[in-house]
Amino acid sequence: FVFPFSRLTSTYNFSQPIRGKKYHYALEPKILPPDTQFDINDPLLYKTVEPISKWRHSSKNWDPVVAKIMGMMLYDGDRETVREVMRKTFAEIKFIQMAKRKRLVGAESDAVEVNPIKIVNEAVTNCSPLLVLHSVRRGGFIYKVPAPPQNETVSRHMAIRWILESARNKDKNQRIWVSLAHELINAANNEGTAIGKKKELSKQCEENRAYANYRIYYLWYRPIYYYTTLFRVVGCTGCGTFSRVSLAWRYKHHAAVAPEGSIHKIRNVGLIAHIDAGKTTTTERMLFFAGRTRVVGEVDRGDTVTDYLAEERERGISIMSAAACLTWRQHDIHLIDTPGHVDFTFEVERGLTAVDSALVIIDACKGVETQTRTVWSQANRYQLPRLIFVNKMDRPMANFDNCLRSLRQRFGGAFFPLQMPVCIGKDQFVGIVDLPSLTLKVWPTTQKQTSRCFSQTDLLKVLASKEPQKSGESAVFGVAAVVPLALKARGQLLASLAELDDAFANEYLLLDTPESLLPADVVHDCVKRVTTSSRGFPVVLGSSRRNIGIQPVLDGVVDYLPDPSQRPPPPLIASVLSRIQRSTPHEDQSLPVLLTFKILFDPQRGPLSLTRVFSGYVTPGMLIRNWTRQDLEDASSVEKIGTLLQLTGDNYEVVDCAGPGSIVALSGLQSTRTGDILGPVTPDLPDSEEDEGTDGGVDSAFVPQPVVHAALEPRSSSTFRNLEHALTCMQREDPSFKATFDKETGQWVVAGMGDLHLEVVLSRLRREYRLEVNMGPLLTSHKEMPRAGHECRGTAVSTGLIGGRQRSIFVELDVFSDGHMSASNRSRVIFEKGWNLEGQKGGGGSGNAYQSTASQHKVMTCVRQGCEVALATGGPLLRSRVLGVGVRIRRVGQLSSATSADTTVMGADLARLQVPLASQNFASFAALLRSTVMKAQSKALAGLPEWKIMEPVMAVEIQIPLDGDSGSQDASLAPFLGELARRRGEVETVEMAECDGHGGGKCCLRAFAPLAELSGFSAAVRSLSSGRAEIVLRFAHFQPVSTERQIELLRHVPSRPLAPTHSSA
Helix, strand or coil: CCCCCCCCCCCCCCCCCCCCCCCCCCCCCCCCCCCCCCCCHHHHHHCCCCCCCCCCCHHHCCCCCHHHHHHHCCCCCCHHHHHHHHHHHHHHHHHHHHHHHHHHHHHHHHHCCHHHHHHHHHHHHCCCCCCEEEEEECECCCCEEECCCCHHHHHHHHHHHHHHHHHHHHCCCHHHHHHHHHHCCCCCCCCCCCHHHHHHHHHHHHHCHHHHHHHHHHCCCCCCCEEEEEEEEEECCCEEEEEEEEHHHHHHEEEEEECHHHHHHHEEEEECCCCCCHHHHHHHHHHCCCCCCCCCCCCCCCCCCCCCCCHHHCCCCCCCCCEEEECCCCCCEEECCCCCCCCHHHHHHHHHCCCEEEEEECCCCCCHHHHHHHHHHHHHHCCCCEEEEECCCCCCCCCCCHHHHHHHHHHHHCECEEEEEEEEECEEEEEEEECCCCCEEEEECCCCCCCEEEEEEHHHHHHHHHCCCCCCHHHHHCCCHHHHHHHHHHHHHHHHHHHHHHHHHHHHHHCHHHHHHCHHHHHHHHHHHHHCCCEEEEEEEEEECCCECCCHHHHHHHHHHHCHCCCCCCCHHHHHHHHHHHHCCCCCCCCEEEHHHEEEEEEECCCEEEEEEEEEEEEECEEEEECCCCCCCHHHEEEEECCCCEEEEEEEEEEEECCCCEEEEECCCCCCCCCEEEEEECCCCCCCCCCCCCCCCCCCCCCECCCCEEEEEEECCHHHHHHHHHHHHHHCCCCCEEEEEEECCCHHHHHHHHCHHHHHHHHHHHCCCCCEEECCEEECEEEEEEEEEEEEEEEEEEEECCCEEEEEEEEEEEEEEEECCCEECCCCECCCCCCCCCCCCCCCCCCCCCCCCHHHHHHHHHHHHHHHHHCCCCCCCCCCCCCCCEEEEEEEEEEECCCCCCHHHHCCCCEECCCCHHHHHHHHHHHHHHHHHHHHHHHHCEEEEEEEEEEEEEEEEEEEEECCCCCHHHHHHHHHHHHHHHHEEEEEEEECCCCCCCCCCEEEEEEEEEEHHHHCCCHHHHHCCCCCCCCEEEEEEEECCCCCCCCHHHHHHCCCCCCCCCCCC
């Protein structure tokens, strides 16, 4: 009899067994004592022990699990058939288990379970899943979201279904009760096909961990503690770790206030490197080994924590800097994972303003690359201590010595390795030797192996032993051969540290054999001092892909990199703190000062301001002032903090308070932009000592100039407002991205740092904001510059209605050309002494005159804004941005009603400006002042002679693999040199790299070429090298175009007025 299973999903539960005309016992079988003698082949042993008429029918014979199995096997209402199958299944289980017990002896025989009821319950329990996949629709797509089962019934139903399906898929010639009995016994022993299906589901749930945040609405209906369970997570190398993880960890509520002195247990670290060096992979391993995540994310799979944008996961690169928080050895580590592509260098710049140190990742196969030098110079700008991590040591082309040599040649500092690689076989990287502590750490190469660690005592014993090594774990990894090399490397490390630290040199010179006698704690303290003071840079190594060396990197971050109290604040923050100390000398430690280094937009919470707390404490509901924007409008400079969030990628946790050194996200700040400084709502702060002759305000940091631009327009006019909102949000997120509306063409003109930058912008507009937009071809952003050494004066008078009264404002300024081209968009505005007519009285009474320093700062900010707008479109040739000029403000005043404009321009006395106190009146006053400044500057620019068009020049670096002798190498370089010459390129250097020990070398070709000539250059290089060469392009500088090129550019420009006409307020 073969039982049909076509309706396995139909479920009927029996509350009580139903007695029929033919009902053998099935739920309470007769179990013989273990010492009973019987014949295994006796069929009477497995039949009914008592007659049917004497069988006692009561509730104690009913089992819910067996009833559930019988209900799922029910077919066409034939209950007697189901009972017959179940009875024969139990008889088969008894037969198999009794035969097994007969073959065993002693305790093993007694351990064999022969009760079918217990075996069935054990089998169903072992097969019950902890997580299941739910189908959730988000954004038009259906995602398989991992979540716990709704209740125990669902979990048990899935387990029974797997058991029955496994029994049905057995040999067709085998009776169903025989296959079902075998499957139940295997499942009770954690074996068989049903257990395999459970493991496969668990694997799918772990792979879909990236979609776990979609189940929030489902989780809110049950307590969080229900989903806290113990998981066994096994890495790719077999290193396992237990971690108790709450599946709703994204919404936990924490208090970030730590006891006094906890700032010493904070590390703020930025990860910087060339593209594809392994920053995101390293971050994922750090989060995993610290217990922050339960699954290791992979860039190839697109499930990493920090690369959460769809564009990042599709392209496999980091586009935006992301924050992550973890705990290691009772220390809070805030990581900023930055992009490595040259188009997103500004993300690196902003991320480094919020950290106290940097972790520089180097590719062991390539050493120092182009973008490595760029991010290194950015770290030098902020004087950050650095820890070097040489990644990808498991690659066949990896060479640790070459990496050290390239670091010393490119950067010229003191780089000392703290570790030595350990390899077995043919360059199989398996471990490291920690030189300060002289310990050997070996990672497993297969899942059956475990990690091993040999202490300094073990290594010295091996070195002192005169006998040959016997077979064992020490001999397998060649410890005897590693120890002499480790002692030699440790001696070189100690010698390097003695040259950098005088205190350590005294202890080093007192010992005869310091490489073996100097304690590890003394070495650690010296490395800490040298690293914190940036006198040297420690180097560690590993392989993030294979999980080797990640824990030592975290140890190095905790042991060697400084905490926030050991680092001085940035100059802008230091200036603000000094002003606070002078205004409130007794409360400067409790007043909050924050730096906003990134803006994110959350669909539910709105804009999130990612900030670094430099002083004081921040709590939800606190009022805070934007000191960068306070000079614009009083109403928008003070805002209320909504919620404090701690971010890990796109996951966040709500915190109650944030203290000094913390990196948190603030919600509810609508006017804050990237680079703004936030502080307490206090009375007006005094000027800093260096404010005389400058603007004296709080200014934002470096912002690079865009090099490419393109036209952008919506396909439908109805989406114009939505496009304007999206572009505004994206400009707040990324100040290096610019968007302006051209009224003459009716198009938006977007500008960025490169073609990839604008491609990402277009993709995000279509994907995140759901806008149908078209982008035109990429165009080069030209600038204009006059000949150096000239100066021209401009004056202007504007009249407008302010507060119901007519006001006339007079501005006199000088525009001078000195040929200085700043790398940022900031205009150089100098305020001469007495520019605000300080010695004169204000007209119309003193009540509205300069009463505070804040009023003067507001006027200076309006003047600088007017100069910035005039320089942005003030070029007389192309109406493009002006370079190489500065503005000197001579006089800004108010014209009295009795004096005419002409008389004032000719030198009549002026009155000081009256700054309105009301916000509405100040807005009209600011617009009139900006308009006057723009008129005066436009006149002055028109008087400068000999304007030239400036074009952006890119630094080109090509890594070309070389094979063979010098003659063939010259022939290999010729096509690339010819291609550069055809594109007006100028070769700077040609460097021949040493052979890497694997039969090949490389040539590094560096040149400069105009950006306008580099269209399709990457494809041409790949074609010439058959895909073997690597090319990197980055912006270098602006240079004047030739006369012929300038005439050609001007031929395509329609005639337009020199400057736009601005009406008065």
